[in-house]
Amino acid sequence: MIKGTAATAAAVAATTAITTGAASAATSAYFQHGVASGDPLPGAVVLWTRVTPTATSLPGSGVGPSITVTWQVARDAAFTTIVASGNQSTSPARDHTVKVDATGLAAATTYYFRFSYSGVRSPVGRTRTAPAAGSSVENLRLGVVSCANLQAGWFSAYRHLAAREDLHAILHLGDYLYEYGPGQYGYGKDEVDIRPHSPAREMVTLADYRQRHAQYKQDADLATLHAKYAFITTWDDHEVTNDAWRDGAENHTPLVEGSWATRRASAQKAYDEWMPIRLSGTAALGDGTQIYRRLAFGQLAELSMLDLRTYRDRQVTGLLGVTSDPTGLLATGEVSDPARTITGRAQLDWLKGSLETGRAQWKLVGNPVMIAPVDLGALPNDLTDPVADITGILPRDGMPYNTDQWDGYTDDRRELISHIRDQGVRDTLFLTGDIHSGWAADVPHDPALYPVTGDSAAVEFVCTSVTSNNLKDITGAPSRSASIVVEEAIKANNLHIKYLNFDDHGFSVLDLTPARAQMDWFVIGDRADKATGIAWTASYETRAGENKVRPVAKPVNA
Numbered sequence: 001m002i003k004g005t006a007a008t009a010a011a012v013a014a015t016t017a018i019t020t021g022a023a024s025a026a027t028s029a030y031f032q033h034g035v036a037s038g039d040p041l042p043g044a045v046v047l048w049t050r051v052t053p054t055a056t057s058l059p060g061s062g063v064g065p066s067i068t069v070t071w072q073v074a075r076d077a078a079f080t081t082i083v084a085s086g087n088q089s090t091s092p093a094r095d096h097t098v099k100v101d102a103t104g105l106a107a108a109t110t111y112y113f114r115f116s117y118s119g120v121r122s123p124v125g126r127t128r129t130a131p132a133a134g135s136s137v138e139n140l141r142l143g144v145v146s147c148a149n150l151q152a153g154w155f156s157a158y159r160h161l162a163a164r165e166d167l168h169a170i171l172h173l174g175d176y177l178y179e180y181g182p183g184q185y186g187y188g189k190d191e192v193d194i195r196p197h198s199p200a201r202e203m204v205t206l207a208d209y210r211q212r213h214a215q216y217k218q219d220a221d222l223a224t225l226h227a228k229y230a231f232i233t234t235w236d237d238h239e240v241t242n243d244a245w246r247d248g249a250e251n252h253t254p255l256v257e258g259s260w261a262t263r264r265a266s267a268q269k270a271y272d273e274w275m276p277i278r279l280s281g282t283a284a285l286g287d288g289t290q291i292y293r294r295l296a297f298g299q300l301a302e303l304s305m306l307d308l309r310t311y312r313d314r315q316v317t318g319l320l321g322v323t324s325d326p327t328g329l330l331a332t333g334e335v336s337d338p339a340r341t342i343t344g345r346a347q348l349d350w351l352k353g354s355l356e357t358g359r360a361q362w363k364l365v366g367n368p369v370m371i372a373p374v375d376l377g378a379l380p381n382d383l384t385d386p387v388a389d390i391t392g393i394l395p396r397d398g399m400p401y402n403t404d405q406w407d408g409y410t411d412d413r414r415e416l417i418s419h420i421r422d423q424g425v426r427d428t429l430f431l432t433g434d435i436h437s438g439w440a441a442d443v444p445h446d447p448a449l450y451p452v453t454g455d456s457a458a459v460e461f462v463c464t465s466v467t468s469n470n471l472k473d474i475t476g477a478p479s480r481s482a483s484i485v486v487e488e489a490i491k492a493n494n495l496h497i498k499y500l501n502f503d504d505h506g507f508s509v510l511d512l513t514p515a516r517a518q519m520d521w522f523v524i525g526d527r528a529d530k531a532t533g534i535a536w537t538a539s540y541e542t543r544a545g546e547n548k549v550r551p552v553a554k555p556v557n558a
Contacts, residue, residue, distance in 0.1 A: 028120065028122070028123070029052070029120065030051050030052055030053065030117050030118065030120050030122075031049060031050070031051065031052075031115065031117075031120070031121075031122040031123065032050070032052050032218065033049070033050040033059075033214055033217040033218055033223075034049070034122075034123060034217055034218075034223035034226055034227055035047070035048065035049045035113065035114070035115065035122050035123055035124075035125040035226065035227055036048040036049070036125065036217075036226035036227070036231065036275075036276040037113065037125055037127035037226075037229075037230040037231070037276050038230050038231040038232060038233065038275065038276030038277050039230070039232060039276065039277055039278050039293075039295065040127065040128060040129050040130045040169060040230045040232075040295070041129065041130055041295070042107035042108075042129055042130045042131060042132045042133055042296075043103060043104060043105050043106070043107060043129065044101055044102060044103040044104075044105060044129070045101075045102055045105065045111070045127050045128075045129055045230060046099060046100070046101055046102075046276045046277060046278060046283045047071055047073070047098075047099070047100050047101075047102050047113050047115075047125070047127075047276065048097070048098065048099045048274075048275070048276035049069070049097070049098050049115045049122055050095070050096055050097045050098065050214070050217070050274070051067065051069055051090060051096050051098060051115075051117050052096065053065055053067050053096065053117070053118075057092070057096055058211075058214075059095055059096075059210045059211050059213070059214035060095065060199075060206070060207035060208070060209075060210035060211040060214070061092070061207075062092045062207070063092055064091070064092050064096060065091070066089060066090070066091035067089070067090060067091070067096075067117060068087050068088070068089050068090075068117075069087065069088050069089075069090060069098045069115050069116070069117045070085065070086070070087055070115065070116045070117070071085060071086055071087075071088060071098070071100055071102070071113065071114070071115050071116075072084070072085045072113065072114055072115075072116075073085065073102050073105065073111050073112070073113045074111065074112050074113070075109075075110075075111060075112070076112060077112045077124055077126075079112065079114070083104075083105065083111070084102050084103070084104055084105065086100065086102075088100050094273050094285055095210045095270070095273050095274070097273040097274055098115060099273070099276065099283045099285070100283060101278070101282065101283040105129050106129065107129055107130065107131055107132035107135070108128070108129060108130070108131040108132065108135075109128065109129050110126065110127070110128045111126070111127055111128070111129070112124055112125065112126055112127075113125045113126075113127060123227055124227070125226070125227045125228075126227065126228055126229070127229070127230045128168055128169070128229075128230060130295065130296065130297050130298075131297050131298035131300075132298060133296060133298070134298065134299060135298040135299065136298060136299055136300075137297055137298035137299065137300035137301075138300075138513065138514075139300075139511070139512065139513055140168055140297050140300055140301055140510075140511075140512040141166055141167050141168055141509060141510070141511045141512070141556070142167065142168060142169055142170065142171045142232075142509070142510045143161045143164070143167050143169075143170045143171065143229065143507055143508075143509055144170075144171045144173065144431060144461075144463045144507065144508040144509065144510050144519070145157060145158070145161070145170065145171070145172050145173070145433075145463060145466055145507045145508075146172065146173040146174050146175055146236070146368075146433025146434060146463055146465060146466070147174070147175040147238075147433055147434065147436055147465035147466055147467070147468040148175065148176060148177070148216075148222075148465070148466035148467055148468070149175075149178045149180075149185060149186075149238075149465075149466075149467050149468040149469075150177070150178070150194075150195050150197060150215065150216060150219065150467070151178070151180065151182070151184075151185065151186040151187070151193045151194060151195060151196060151197055152185065152186055152187045152188075152194060152467040152468055152469060152527060153187055153194050153467035153505070153527025153528060154194065154195075154221070154467070154527060154528070154529070154530045154532070155219050155221040155222050155466060155467065156221065156524045156525075156527070156529075156530070156531075156532045156534070157466045157467075157505065157506045157507040157522075157524055157534075158219075158221040158222050158224070158225045158466065158507075159221040159224070159225075160506075160507070160522065160524070160534040161225055161229075161507050162221065162224045162225040162228050162229075164509075164557075166557055167229055167509070168229075168297075169229055169230045169231070169232055170225065170229045170230070170231045170232070171231075171232050171233075171303075171366060171431060171510070172231055172232070172233040172234075173234060173236070173366055173367070173368055173431065173432060173433030173434070173463065174233075174234055174235055174236025174237075174238075174239070174368040174433050174434060175236045175237070175238040175239070175433065175434065175465075175468065176216070176233060176235070176239060176275070177212055177213060177216045177238065177239065178197070178238045178468075179202055179203045179212075179238055179240070179241045179242070179251065180197065180202055181197060181199075181200060181201040181202045182196040182197055182200050184202070185468075185469070187467075187469075187473075187527060187528060188469065188473045188476070189473065189474060189475065189476035192528075194527065194528055197212065197215065198211055198212070198215045199211050199212070202241075202251075203267075204257050204258070204263055204266075205263075205266060206266035206269060206270060208266075209266055209267050209269075209270035209271075210270045210273070210274070213270055213271075213273075213274035213275075214274070217274065226276075230276070231275075231276055231277075232295060232303065232305065232366070233275060233277055233305075234291055234292075234305045234306060234307060234366050234368060235268075235271060235291060235307070235309065235368070236308070236309060236368040236369070236433065236434055237249065237309055239267055239271055240263065240264050240267040240268075240309070241263070241267075243315060243404055244264070244309045245309065245312050245313060245314045245315060246310065246311055246312055246313060246314075247260060247314070248260050248314070250315075264310075268289045269285075269286075272285050272286075272289070273285060277291070278293065279291055281293070289310070290307075291305065291307045291310075292304070292305055292306050292307045292347050292350065292351075293305055294354060296360060297360070298360070299360055299361060300360060300361055300362060300512060300513075300514065301360050301361065301362040301363075301364055301512055302354065302359050302360040302362070302363060302364065303364040303365075303366060304351060304354040304355075304363070304364065304365050304366065305366035306343070306347070306351065306365065306366060306367055306368060307347065307368075308342050308343065308367070308368045308369055309368070310344075311341065311342075311343060311344025311346075311347060312341060312342045312343070312344070312409070313339075313340040313341055313342075313409070315403050315404050315408050316334040316335055316403050316408055317403070335403055335407065335408050335409065335410050336410045336411055337411065338411045340409055340411065341409060341411075341412050342369075342406060342408070342409035342412050343409075343412055348412055348415065348416065351365070351416065352415075352416065352419045355416075355419060355420055355423070355425050355428055356423060356425065357423060357424060357425055357426070361427055361514060361544070362427050362429060362512055362517060363425065363427060363428045363429065364429050364431060365428065365429065365430045365431065366431055367430045367431060367432045367460075368432070368433060368434055369404060369405045369406065369432065369433075369434045369435075370402070370405045370406065370407075370432050370434065370435055370439070370460065370462060371405070371406040371413060371430050371432065371443060371460055372430075372439070372441040372442070372443050372444075372460045372494075372496060372497065373406075373407055373410075373413075373444070373447045373494070373496075374402065374405075374407060374490065374494055374497070375447070375493060375494060376489075376490065376493060402435070405434075405435075417443065417444075417445055417457045417458075420457040420458060421445050421457055425457075426544075426545050426547065427517075427542075427544060427545065427547070428443075428457065428458035428459075428547070429458065429459055429460070429461065429517055429542065430443065430458060430459070430460040430461070431460075431461055431463075431510065432460055432461070432462040432463070433462070433463055433465075434462075435462065436464065436465035436468050436469065436470040436505075437462065437464060437465075437470055437471070437500065437501055437502045438462060438463065438464045438499065438500070438501040438504065438508070438521045438537075438538065439460065439461070439462035439497065439499060439500050439501075440459075440460070440461055440462075440497075440498050440499035440519065440538075440540035440549045441459065441460045441462075441494075441496050441497045441498060441499075441549065442454075442456035442458075442459055442460075442496040442498070442547070442548050442549060443456060443457050443458040443459060443460055443496070443547075444456055444457065444496050445457045447494075447496070450495060450496050451495050454548075456496065456547045456548050457547060458547055459517075459542045459547060459548065459549045461508065461510065461519040461540065461549075463507065463508040463521070464501065464504055464505055464506050464507075464508070464521065464523065465505050466505060466506075466507070467505055467527050468505075470483075470502055470503060470504070470505070471483050471486060471502040471503070472502065472503040479503050479504075480503055483501075483502040483503045486502060487500040487501070487502055498540065498549050498550075498551070499538055499540055499549075499551070501521065501523075501537065501538065504521075504523035504524075504537060505523060505524055505527055506521065506522045506523040506524045506534065506537075507522055508520060508521050508522065509522070509555070509556065509557075511556040514544060515543065515544055516541045516542065516543045516544060517541060517542050518539060518540070518541040518552055518556055519539065519540055519541075520536060520538075520539045520555035520556060521536070521537050521538045521539070522534050522535065522536050522537065522555075523535055523537045536554075536555050538551070539551070539552040539553070539554065539555050539556075540552060
């Protein structure tokens with residue numbers, strides 16, 4: 001961008017208007033939850049808002065009139081050139097949310113959008129369509145985030161992402177919100193509520209999920225980011241409840257909380273209402289709950305977003321066991337049982353179709369839980385002893401440390417990695433959230449042979465959490481103390497893992513070119529400080545055709 005030009009001045013003015021308008025959305029009588037966009041296609045993008053038509057028409061209330069809202073899309077923030085518009089009806093049946101698929105747009109183009117009701121206009125949002133199918137694309141840059149727990153801190157990572165002008169979209173890999181009530185899973189070892197959840201209980205009913213989504217949408221930093229960039233999202237477990245699987249969850253007790261099927265359906269309905277996303281291929285509500293989907297960015301990249309909760313079998317008990325087995329012992333044979341799945345058959349076949357040589361160069365996979373294997377067995381005593389003394393989390397014999405990940409469903413992983421190897425697929429990149437820590441890793445064809453052959457099928461970049469507690473927070477240890485020992489122990493026993501940070505919170509930026517894919521990790525200071533700053537901490541890349549990660553000396557925008 002060239003400073004001082006009229007175009008630059010106009011862009012800065014437009015951005016200022018978007019930021020100011022989104023952050024002050026709560027001052028609008030009708031548009032109290034901001035505006036958002038998502039799932040950009042070459043000629044379309046999903047637009048979203050929520051209207052409060054009367055003082056009693058609060059989220060989850062189920063009351064209020066049926067109304068009609070007008071929407072507009074323009075090429076400029078002043079709306080002198082309107083290119084698409086329409087009307088959308090809404091009512092208590094959809095919690096007065098408005099979600100439309102604005103079509104007929106030009107590819108790779110920045111647009112501005114707004115809504116109006118009863119003579120009042122919403123804040124202005126900005127969005128960008130994807131490049132045309134088959135087009136040559138020089139660059140794609142995505143903000144990457146996951147695990148944003150409002151009770152655990154301020155969303156400063158969102159604020160700093162929104163301050164950037166160089167992104168094409170935001171990739172949110174799950175745990176957009178959390179189910180817990182006040183006093184549960186808050187900030188640090190003592191679980192302090194920086195901001196208590198509303199409603200003041202664990203969310204279980206449809207009204208609960210609607211109210212919680214509404215609370216998150218009113219966060220000024222999240223509202224500003226939504227208004228500035230299109231989101232591409234998937235859900236993990238906390239959008240319903242912790243460690244969810246096909247027929248239940250660790251944090252669901254049927255005798256107390258009722259039917260699992262009803263609870264999940266309520267959570268997914270609220271998600272469909274409140275998120276700028278296409279489920280089952282459309283922006284319409286109630287037509288299905290399929291969230292796994294593909295988005296393409298010309299010839300440069302295709303992004304396959306996964307759903308690793310709806311179809312999976314129940315987790316087996318591991319080191320961080322999630323079943324009720326009182327022994328806490330891992331049934332090691334179960335994690336490799338071909339009858340058990342994390343994806344479901346249909347989704348795994350679909351994903352294998354995404355990972356074929358004839359598709360875009362970079363095969364990106366939006367992957368809610370980690371796929372690279374992590375084995376904690378056979379560690380040297382000089383590593384296991386201090387780790388056991390400090391944290392007590394490492395075993396003295398080999399076992400996966402988290403069977404909620406692909407490590408608990410190794411037959412699905414083996415089939416997928418074998419497909420990549422057998423089809424000669426290159427440039428597969430898994431982008432992962434969930435575990436509140438930063439990782440860069442090769443994904444071996446055979447973990448047992450990797451130390452000798454170094455043979456890698458793909459690479460994986462894992463982003464940190466926005467606010468959710470990590471190892472430092474859980475143990476109460478000072479930053480970069482006990483965690484360093486754990487990180488070195490894991491890397492020593494898993495040579496395919498090249499980078500690991502168990503201490504920090506923040507966001508990542510993924511930058512793609514035809515030559516390489518680079519992930520930059522940025523971390524915030526204290527989550528309890530609303531004004532905390534941001535700092536770059538690490539960068540790793542994988543070069544085209546290599547399927548391996550390597551460190552980089554500086555972030556892409558330095």
